[in-house]
Amino acid sequence: MGFFSELHFFSFSLSLLPVFSVANVTLGSSLSTTHANSPWLSPSEEFAFGFRQLNNSNLFLLAIWFEKIPDKTIVWYANGNNPVQKGSRVVLSASGLVLNDHEGQTIWEAKPASTVSYAAMLDSGNLVLAASNSGYVWESFKNPTDTILPTQKLDLGSVLSSRLTTTNFSRGRFELHFVNGSLQLNPVAWPTLSRYKYYYSSHTYNINPHESGYQLVFNESANIYIVKTNEEVVQIPSWSAINHMDDYYYRATLDFDGVFTQYAHPKNASSNQSWQPVGSIPENICLEIFNELGSGACGFNSYCSIQNWRPRCDCPPGYVFVDPDNRFSGCKPTFPQGCDVDHGLRDPQELYEIREVRDVDWPLGDYERLAPYNQTECENSCLHDCSCAVAIFDGMRCWKKKLPLSNGRLRSSGFSRVLFKVRKEANPGYCTANYDRNKDESILLRALLGSSAFFNVVLLVISLMVSKRHRRKGGGSSAQSSSVFEPNLSLFTYKELEEATDQFKEELGRGSFGIVYKGILKSSSRKLVAVKKLDRLAQEREMEFKTEVSAIGRTHHKNLVGLLGFCEEGTHRLLVYEFLSNGTLANYLFALTRPDWNQRIQIALNIARGLVYLHEECDVPIIHCDIKPYNILLDEHFTAKISDFGLAKLLLSNRSRTLTMIRGTKGYVAPEWFKNVSITAKVDVYSFGVMLLEIICCRKSVVMDSSEEERAILTDWAYVCYVEGRLDFLASDDEAAMADKDKLRKWVMIALWCIQDDPANRPTMKMVMLMLEGFVEVPFPPYTFLHQNG
Structure with a gap:
């Protein structure tokens, strides 16, 4: 099921009390989410007002529904954006109708200007609040x-x-x-x-x-x-x-x-x-929605058709649904797009092919029209244009389009042919996935270079020749750059980095990919750097090292640790990063003194923004695969920056590859790593959810020496505290967090969404960001979490 769409609504099993012809509800009457209450029924018993349970969970919707038909269809609801938990209550008083959650907070209210004398559920399906003169002062029909x-x-x-x-x-x-x-x-x-x-x-x-x-x-x-x-x-x-x-x-x-x-x-x-x-x-919403802004009836990059009165959304060839359980979520390509993907090093006709689709149109968003043109000329023009994702040919004219495509619709007739540029093969240097329309897939990492064995050998020879020539000219300088790689990166010699680190003397930390040392670049105004000495790479991963370094070198974001350069000399592979003075988030969070609540909030937002960039905004989307506090570094202003992104694909050793190909760190690893399924960006969302709880609670995700067994696993304990309304346990002795209780509760809910077992139920990092910033309401997490993890 997709995120927010897995909630199936079932009837709340209630025993009905006898109903009299007069259905007035007196002041002081209330309904709660317990089984002791019947709904308020209309005189004919055809309509009911009360709580509807969501998916047999601990969440409830205050609603009006048809009582006598099997599916008890809901026709009105009060708190669609904010379902309440068990223990919530709606009360009728002289001032109106008020819905309070299990903590007593008001979630929704109907407060008319006049005093209320009674309420009634009418046979029309209208819930009314009436004054003493029997005039209606509030109606569900008016709301x-x-x-x-x-x-x-x-x-x-x-x-x-x-x-x-x-x-x-x-x-x-x-x-x-x-x-x-x-x-x-x-x-x-x-x-x-x-x-x-x-x-x-x-x-x-x-x-x-x-x-x-x-x-x-x-x-x-x-x-x-x-x-x-x-x-x-x-x-x-x-x-x-x-x-x-x-x-x-x-x-x-x-x-x-x-x-x-x-x-x-x-x-x-x-x-x-x-x-x-x-x-x-x-009659046909597919054709009627026609706006320059927005996606149209279906999501971006999809097209719409009418079947049995309803719109149906489909993906073009080479594309899959963003959320496989929601056909209206839009489509995404299963291959990298853009002008930076292949650097123009290979013939586009070797990499891409044209797949033709007929009777479909995306009428808006052209950036070029070529005429007169034949179909072959139109196809070749799109293949050789790195900005072109699709071309439309009508017999003599060729329109070229970039992504995203909007307002896609099925056409019953017409000569136009839609020509999609689709990659022939997956690039080998990235953590690729087998795309499945029945799974929620993200665009995974792919190599920036092609897979031609001959081309790789030639490029490797050229690279070694450039490296040797570079060293003959005086050992190399960090100020110089290798044209084979990203021009923003410096190419260092091993001797330079050995001197910069004083023979690799001061160790800053150890990770799954190697050891990090503190260094000072003598040729760069004695700039402090962190030098990561990678474990030895297998020979077959040499090209991947180059493509990964190139990918990392092109990422630029204030919440990612900056890569300054690298060394590839003999068997030595080192990466040179900016030095961040306040160390890791782990050292900051798990110190004896609890860090400031507001500063922790900013750190969580920093990390989320960095992940949104990696997943959705950089040229080639990147999955980190090992998000944890030890891979988050803090600068002098305590701005959080993600480190080690992209490196999960560099190392080929027994330690990083198991029979299940599991990557990551215990306590942060998403459940799908243990299954024979494709890995998507949702593994990072899971790890972020665990880390968000750590940021909230200032404790590690797994504490096996805990005196209380139920607190050993933070994710399980957090859910229990949330369900029982005891957030004070999570933020014990944190006055600032308890004073900000609304945000505390909302952020715990966001974390619980992130750590859902089914990756399709987790939000994307973009949605997480919107929820953290308060732009999107946070629904209550499914109750199934406890059954899956408890």
């Missing part, structure tokens, strides 16, 4: 979520928001607005509230206010129409009136895929009957 019901009306300014997925009730990617006299459907720049130009409008606005729409009505006969100010009724364009049947339930929902659909369901339904669509707008 809709994604669904409207017969007898419900939407006034000007009303909004419906889609869910994020069918089973995730967080605010989604589409909105319905009744505004300026018209019904409009808009895509949203998720996760923000900004919305793009509408893709559907009823166009019932009129400059004459008396002839403009003022109300959207879903009447008792289940017909939906717009009423103008002059009381003229206007049928929604392309929406036909239905033949109402008394033995059917009706609803109209803005579905997660952006289609506003009216459904019907037999009242006396068997378990195999379901909601059937009876009308929807727009």
Whole structure:
């Protein structure tokens, strides 16, 4: 299941009390998440208001649902972005309806301006709060979520928001607005509230206010129409009136895929009957969404088609879904893209091929048009243009496009041919994965050079000749650079680094790839450096050393340790990094004195930004494979920088390769390392989650000599503390953290999402970053964690 989409909603098994014809709820009444409470039912018992349990977990949604049909379809909900835990409670008082979580914090409230005398769940599905004169002072019908019901009306300014997925009730990617006299459907720049130009409008606005729409009505006969100010009724364009049947339930929902659909369901339904669509707008959302900004109906790099009234998203050849469990997540290439991938050292026609797709179009985002051209000329132009990802040929013109592609759609006819540039082979120097459409795959590391054995031998000979000539001219200087490698890197001799480190005298630390020594570069104003002396490489990894060094040399980010240069002389392989004066995060976190809470917050954000860069923003995405506090260094300002990135692929020895090819450090290793599955960037997300808990708690992830066994494994203990609402245990004696309890709780939740066993359930580092910074709501982690790890 994909992140945030694994929550399947089941009915909350409650024994129902006898219901009387009068369903008024008196002040002081409450509902809780315990089994002792029944929901508040309408007089006919057709609708219920109460708590719905999520996936048999410890999480609950306050909702209204159809009570008498098997799937108990939810039609309204209060806390979609913030489900509550067991022990939460909703209370009716004279001031309104308040939902408090298990810690007593208010999650949601309906507080009308007038005093409330009672509440009632009506047979229409409307939950109302009434005053003493029986007038309604608050209604769920006036505060809709994604669904409207017969007898419900939407006034000007009303909004419906889609869910994020069918089973995730967080605010989604589409909105319905009744505004300026018209019904409009808009895509949203998720996760923000900004919305793009509408893709559907009823166009019932009129400059004459008396002839403009003022109300959207879903009447008792289940017909939906717009009423103008002059009381003229206007049928929604392309929406036909239905033949109402008394033995059917009706609803109209803005579905997660952006289609506003009216459904019907037999009242006396068997378990195999379901909601059937009876009308929807727009008729073809794939064609209707056409914006310069945003991805279109489906995600970026995918294309949309209509099947059984619904949009379906697919990937072009050479691409896979970003989230295999969410076809609307967009697609990504299974090979590296861009002008820095191959340095122009090989003929593009040797590396790439054209795969043709017909009857599909991405109409926007061209950066060049060539005409008159034939198809062969169009293909060759894209193959030899490192910026070109795809070309579209219409018989005489050739349009070239870069990624990402947007607004992809299936075309029923037309001559145009879409020509995708796809890599013929995976490059050998990176930690590659076998891409599987049923797995959540990330773009893994691939070599910057090709796999031609002859070319590699030639390049190796040239490299050795350059190195020898370089040494003959006086032993070499750190100020010089090797043109074979990244021009930003210096090529050092072994003698230079031996002198700089005083015969490798002062050891700074040991890692899985070698020993790090402190040094002073005499030829660079006595600049302090850290020299990593790598374990001996096998001969067959020589080319990988070059490509990895080139990849690392092109990374530039304030939260990555800077690589200054390297040495490749004889059997010696050394890397020269900037020196960071405050040592490792491990020494900082696990010292006797607890570090400052706010400084720890900044350090966690620094690390997250560095990982986002490695995974998504550098030319060739990099998986670190060994994120832990010992690989995080701190500069003089305590800015955190990730070290050893990219080095997991350099070493070929018995210590780094086991039968399961496990890389990493005990306590930080993701579960998939122990399985015969492809490794993705989600292994870094798992390690970051463990380390985030360490940053929060200032303790190591595994403490086997702990006097209390339940505290030995930090991830398990953190979840228990979270479920039991005892965050004070995690942040004991940390007054600053406890004073910032909201952030503390949210960050623990983020960490628990990161360490989910199934990598598909973990967020990407980009999403982690958005949650840490507060731009995205953090859903409650699944309760299944304890069953998997406990």
